[in-house]
Amino acid sequence: MFLKLRNLLGGRRPVRDFAIPAGERVYAVGDIHGRLDLFEDLIATIEADNAARGSAVTTVILLGDLIDRGPDSAGVVARAREWSRQRQVHFIMGNHEEMLLQAREDIDTLRGFLKFGGYETLLSYGIDPDIAAGADIEELHRLLREAIPEEDCTFIYGFKKHVSIGDYLFVHAGIRPDMPLHHQQTKDCRWIREPFLSHDGDFGACVIHGHTITDEPEVRHNRIGIDTGAYVTNTLTAIGLEGTQRWFLSASSADEISAAA
Template identity: 50%
Template sequence: MLSRFLSRRKPEPFQATLPAGRRIYAVGDIHGRLDLLDDLLALIAADDATRGPAQTGIVFLGDLVDRGAESAGVVARVRSLCAERPDTRCLAGNHEEILLGAYDGDADMARLLLRVGGYDTLLSYGLGLEEIDAASISELVELMQRDVPAADVAFLRALDDYIIEGDYLFVHAGIQPGVPIERQVTRDLRWIRDPFLNHAPNHAKLVVHGHTITDAVDLRGNRIGIDTGAYRTGRLTALGMELDRRWILDTVDRAVIPA
């Protein structure tokens, strides 16, 4: 009887920590909102300055592009940050995968790109609306290869699939429950929703992810989702972490909220 009762108990929340002296800010899906990215980076810098010395890193959770008006500007800004601050890293999201697939000539990916906000990405890189609409898929690929800078393409190809810091695992979409991180497949890391979202037991790490939009930060015992739909809500969110503490910054509330 006792064993059956214990098996039904809700798992204890994962008690995640970072090593002493380490501070991390994870940034959710930006989707072409350069205005919000610059605003959030200013909030992060101000918050970081109030917390005393630390080795501070920033982790972008992917989906830099599509839907917002300034995808090219977002990629350029994040690429510059990663070059200037080696402790800034970025994950590949499913929208980066779509963009690169289209750039490489995958016709299905090119069609998908145009359905999921890629028009805005192409416009931000200088392609004209009329030439996009008039182009065949093969012609669209040629236009992309003409106008998307090689440096941006190389940067996007080199993005990480996951990052581990202390007891935290940073991924774009999530993980397949019960599968060790080294055996996770790329598609799940960039695209998964269920069964990850509905999995209650703890993982080997506390998972911080984007990809699935929620109105506010989705705080669960085994995962924290920070995609707050910036491209349509104006709320771009960062999760701050240090030792066993966590806090939230976003471009709407503009206040430090304990998590």
């Protein structure tokens, strides 16, 4: 789902001075969807940007949908785990991770998983495409359970519903308006679009989210969407936050890596 970019200054209302606690720096990365090439470039860009900005307690948050659609979900999962051994990384579960875990147990869910990019995930784990193309749903279910290592599933099971740091809430899809943050339902955090996207009120925090594709980061007075559709637009986006400052980083498949304050 693509939405036209809305006013980068936040729409009708002035942007509130949301802040990250003093001494901390946060980077959040949008939906990767199996694009290991872009993920590797963006990791390098984040690390270089972090080093250039000086000392801070740095946290990285991956907003979910690491898998499906793109060509190397297995590689993204492995690289994400490796990065988390080098610095503090929080993982948020997206709707695609949820579908993968449910598809391991339920064939009906597997049908939807395969339709929305899960087939590419199976191939990335080494399933022969000719065998997969000729397999029925029961056989594909067996292949999925055999091909995806238990350690990867355990890793994904540990992904969080949301993360709060300072005045920011980091979540995959969004939240239910007018519901306290501590009462948010898991389904909404992973799947919601409306009424979240059009809500003009105060969420109680500035919500940083992915899930809904826009052609550029969508900055509103109460939320910032950073899913720029890596698997289809070839651009993966991150946001950097420190104090009341915000900046964007991106990586493209054309080796055009940019940073904008």
